[in-house]
Amino acid sequence: MTSTDPLQRQLADHRAEVERLRQKVCELHGELPRWNLVTWTSGNISARVPDTDLMVIKPSGVSYDDITPADMVVCDLHGRLVEGHHKPSSDTDAHAYVYRALPDVGGVVHTHSPYATAWAARGEAVPCAVTAMADEFGGDIPVGPFALIGDDSIGKGIVATLEGQRSPAVLMRGHGVFTVGATARAAVKAAVMCEDVARTVHIARQGGPVERLPQEDVDALYHRYQNVYGQ
Numbered sequence: 001m002t003s004t005d006p007l008q009r010q011l012a013d014h015r016a017e018v019e020r021l022r023q024k025v026c027e028l029h030g031e032l033p034r035w036n037l038v039t040w041t042s043g044n045i046s047a048r049v050p051d052t053d054l055m056v057i058k059p060s061g062v063s064y065d066d067i068t069p070a071d072m073v074v075c076d077l078h079g080r081l082v083e084g085h086h087k088p089s090s091d092t093d094a095h096a097y098v099y100r101a102l103p104d105v106g107g108v109v110h111t112h113s114p115y116a117t118a119w120a121a122r123g124e125a126v127p128c129a130v131t132a133m134a135d136e137f138g139g140d141i142p143v144g145p146f147a148l149i150g151d152d153s154i155g156k157g158i159v160a161t162l163e164g165q166r167s168p169a170v171l172m173r174g175h176g177v178f179t180v181g182a183t184a185r186a187a188v189k190a191a192v193m194c195e196d197v198a199r200t201v202h203i204a205r206q207g208g209p210v211e212r213l214p215q216e217d218v219d220a221l222y223h224r225y226q227n228v229y230g231q
């Protein structure tokens, strides 16, 4: 019998994609401890289910060692549970706000990676001082406002900070990293690269002042990496 609930109908009509994303998002969660981006159960990943008002997101507080595709939770884009036997991530409101505000975003990642989170604790943007930053971020990694969890505050801070920015990463002051991407995998890559460059620039600054790359070089590097690099 077909449900009269539009979200349940979307779920039924996109069942194969939802199950594929449960598998994919679960796999991607393994990358967070692998790259030392999270501690214990901190951090989370979600993916938008294309052509729906749904997302697949991490269950709250479940160990990375134990998480399975079946544990992934399906929510609507207001953070309301649609399907799952766990409570969704405590950051679901933030992920949902981003998806509502930025239609091109297909994946959102949150980490507490140590070097990037140290920059967030200082409320300081990571200056674009190395080519790897120009490649992936197209400039500095910006800082967003401190915001408490539990409503749209974090999501609003992420979206407002990313407005007009090339960077797919934002350092939420006093909290940690949020990244976005066309896919969840792209957002995970941005989180990995964010921690890498935050560490490099931090170490560089221990030896003396760090200068940003010339803007024209940043532009050229970003264009090459985003449009030419790779296969």
Ligand SMILES: O=C(CO)[C@@H](O)[C@H](O)COP(=O)(O)O
Binding pocket: 041, 042, 043, 044, 058, 059, 060, 061, 062, 088, 089, 090, 091, 110, 111, 149, 176
């Ligand atoms: O920083 C936060 C809370 O904002 C999160 O990273 C939590 O630490 C992980 O929450 P769950 O996704 O497990 O609910």
